[in-house]
Amino acid sequence: xxxxxxxxxxxxxxxxxxxxxxxxxxxxxxxxxxxxxxxxxxxxxxxxxxxxxxxxxxxxxxxxxxxxxxxxxxxxxxxxxxxxxxxxxxxxxxxxxxxxxxxxxxxxxxxxxxxxxxxxxxxxxxxxxxxxxxxxxxxxxxxxxxxxxxxxxxxxxxxxxxxxxxxxxxxxxxxxxxxxxxxxxxxxxxxxxxxxxxxxxxxxxxxxxxxxxxxxxxxxxxxxxxxxxxxxxxxxxxxxxxxxxxxxxxxxxxxxxxxxxxxxxxxxxxxxxxxxxxxxxxxxxxxxx
Amino acid sequence: xxxxxxxxxxxxxxxxxxxxxxxxxxxxxxxxxxxxxxxxxxxxxxxxxxxxxxxxxxxxxxxxxxxxxxxxxxxxxxxxxxxxxxxxxxxxxxxxxxxxxxxxxxxxxxxxxxxxxxxxxxxxxxxxxxxxxxxxxxxxxxxxxxxxxxxxxxxxxxxxxxxxxxxxxxxxxxxxxxxxxxxxxxxxxxxxxxxxxxxxxxxxxxxxxxxxxxxxxxxxxxxxxxxxxxxxxxxxxxxxxxxxxxxxxxxxxxxxxxxxxxxxxxxxxxxxxxxxxxxxxxxxxxxxxxxxxxxxxxxxxxxxxxxxxxxxxxxxxxxxxxxxxxxxxxxxxxxxxxxxxxxxxxxxxxxxxxxxxxxxxxxxxxxxxxxxxxxxxxxxxxxxxxxxxxxxxxxxxxxxxxxxxxxxxxxxxxxxx
Numbered sequence: 001x002x003x004x005x006x007x008x009x010x011x012x013x014x015x016x017x018x019x020x021x022x023x024x025x026x027x028x029x030x031x032x033x034x035x036x037x038x039x040x041x042x043x044x045x046x047x048x049x050x051x052x053x054x055x056x057x058x059x060x061x062x063x064x065x066x067x068x069x070x071x072x073x074x075x076x077x078x079x080x081x082x083x084x085x086x087x088x089x090x091x092x093x094x095x096x097x098x099x100x101x102x103x104x105x106x107x108x109x110x111x112x113x114x115x116x117x118x119x120x121x122x123x124x125x126x127x128x129x130x131x132x133x134x135x136x137x138x139x140x141x142x143x144x145x146x147x148x149x150x151x152x153x154x155x156x157x158x159x160x161x162x163x164x165x166x167x168x169x170x171x172x173x174x175x176x177x178x179x180x181x182x183x184x185x186x187x188x189x190x191x192x193x194x195x196x197x198x199x200x201x202x203x204x205x206x207x208x209x210x211x212x213x214x215x216x217x218x219x220x221x222x223x224x225x226x227x228x229x230x231x232x233x234x235x236x237x238x239x240x241x242x243x244x245x246x247x248x249x250x251x252x253x254x255x256x257x258x259x260x261x262x263x264x265x266x267x268x269x270x271x272x273x274x275x276x277x278x279x280x281x282x283x284x285x286x287x288x289x
Numbered sequence: 290x291x292x293x294x295x296x297x298x299x300x301x302x303x304x305x306x307x308x309x310x311x312x313x314x315x316x317x318x319x320x321x322x323x324x325x326x327x328x329x330x331x332x333x334x335x336x337x338x339x340x341x342x343x344x345x346x347x348x349x350x351x352x353x354x355x356x357x358x359x360x361x362x363x364x365x366x367x368x369x370x371x372x373x374x375x376x377x378x379x380x381x382x383x384x385x386x387x388x389x390x391x392x393x394x395x396x397x398x399x400x401x402x403x404x405x406x407x408x409x410x411x412x413x414x415x416x417x418x419x420x421x422x423x424x425x426x427x428x429x430x431x432x433x434x435x436x437x438x439x440x441x442x443x444x445x446x447x448x449x450x451x452x453x454x455x456x457x458x459x460x461x462x463x464x465x466x467x468x469x470x471x472x473x474x475x476x477x478x479x480x481x482x483x484x485x486x487x488x489x490x491x492x493x494x495x496x497x498x499x500x501x502x503x504x505x506x507x508x509x510x511x512x513x514x515x516x517x518x519x520x521x522x523x524x525x526x527x528x529x530x531x532x533x534x535x536x537x538x539x540x541x542x543x544x545x546x547x548x549x550x551x552x553x554x555x556x557x558x559x560x561x562x563x564x565x566x567x568x569x570x571x572x573x574x575x576x577x578x579x580x581x582x583x584x585x586x587x588x589x590x591x592x593x594x595x596x597x598x599x600x601x602x603x604x605x606x607x608x609x610x611x612x613x614x615x616x617x618x619x620x621x622x623x624x625x626x627x628x629x630x631x632x633x634x635x636x637x638x639x640x641x642x643x644x645x646x647x648x649x650x651x652x653x654x655x656x657x658x659x660x661x662x663x664x665x666x667x668x669x670x671x672x673x674x675x676x677x678x679x680x681x682x683x684x685x686x687x688x689x690x691x692x693x694x695x696x697x698x699x700x701x702x703x704x705x706x
Contacts, residue, residue: 042385043368059704126531127530128531149532151687151688237533237682237686238533239685239686240679254357254364255671256671256675258671258705
């Protein structure tokens, strides 16, 4: 009797939150999928239009720009954040004296919200106000850095701000990974005459595989859902040069009164996230056996 | 733990009670986005007028100039079955809401106040749905204005341009003098407001109506439309390199403090000049975009009335009546920089720009040249409007040439319908 009760209590206690989660997360995912096949405009409506919204979506030049931007942004953001994060982690791991002070300094940007980062970088990158202006005041009057105002380069400004925000966090992940490596192996390798370079290349970095995996997953996830950074930094501009799928989805659903198309774009984003998450979960859940 | 839940329940119940008390008879709940200083002050006079009649005012300001945030809040409220008494809206948004069948019928108030006779018919398009009044227009703005710094023009010996070529020549002169000829904020709607005027300057009301009202692909892809985009390119060459993302009032500030000569912007810009202590005709000039004299592209802010319970009907009608009263129309619009939404009020309280705007509004109404502004959501539904914005902004930012832009415009508009 007692044990049965003990078995049931956790389930009972968890039940409301599980039910709420199913309703508010999975329920609304299903609702969005349903809406993407309807003629919804200002408010949800239920006239079935089949694949119309998806066909429309892929004819919109702004959607292709958004997808293209996501590719550029995600690949550069992930690659650069990992490179800088790993570099910083390796340097911090050299048993230097003031690590305890340096580590939080690099980690600190992560504590800011993307809105703050976006606004601060908007000012820094503004040619009339920030970096360009300051350097020109210092005497280099030919210095030009107006990427944020150039439709072809503005997306790289988003990368710069995002990398600044997260590379410290990536560093912390790698640092944890580095600390987890068995010192005995390294000593053995050093005794065999391995140079520092090959030590890292052949022994340490391969052992960081789990850290790489987590970093890539988290960064990919942040890249797909990033919305606030773009809104604060460029608001999708100049023109619509820095629209991302997330900003596209918001503007179609809420300001353009095209909820059906907005829902279709949300479903495509869900598919993209799933394409990353499912293989990862599969690998993670399978391995222990 | 139990105490905490109990307290929480009491708090929730109290919230429920307080809202139901506030929305009881004799008060109106008003959702609006007039949150800037002068706008809020102007709206306050309406609140006082209603208070004099014993009607309470529950203010629901949602910041964000374009009203996008306000619409999101409104959507949530209406979906929840708890619409406000009135909401500030403009253009096609009103008709979209009317289509959903959630708006009130103001015919009785309108009949008593002879709204049909005093409100310009082009504006009635948005205040009526299927022949019934659904909204009370508060103001009329128009977008085909140019604002100029008079001292700067005088010092360069530039006379007020009356044709497009003179306008371009004037800007070239300003550029040669090392100043910014045209102050622009690079946000899609600001570029679209300029595009309104440019299309009118190229093809007049005929092209404007065929392109933006009828969405005729032949007009959208026509030689004239290519010419309009080419003119946008000309304007682009007179803009400072740091324009993108700038807010409209910062662009106005460039003209106010003499860094820039012209701004093509709706008459809300006048409010900024007046706030900076500038005098029309002395410090700044206002004139219609060269090539668009006689035409007025308007947008009209309205209080759209939602279907509310019987108990609140009286207060709602009183509010509609108060909004349309000549005295409120005058007080509000002198502060806001716009003109009254009825053509029978005296213009003595207005400045020269305002008087000019009132006379032009009346004339345009009579001649049928009063047109809904595409850039301000008064010519097309939101979906089409933004599709046009996309092309205009892509062209202005150098992604499309004039020919490509006209082609893309045809495609984008077709897709958005």
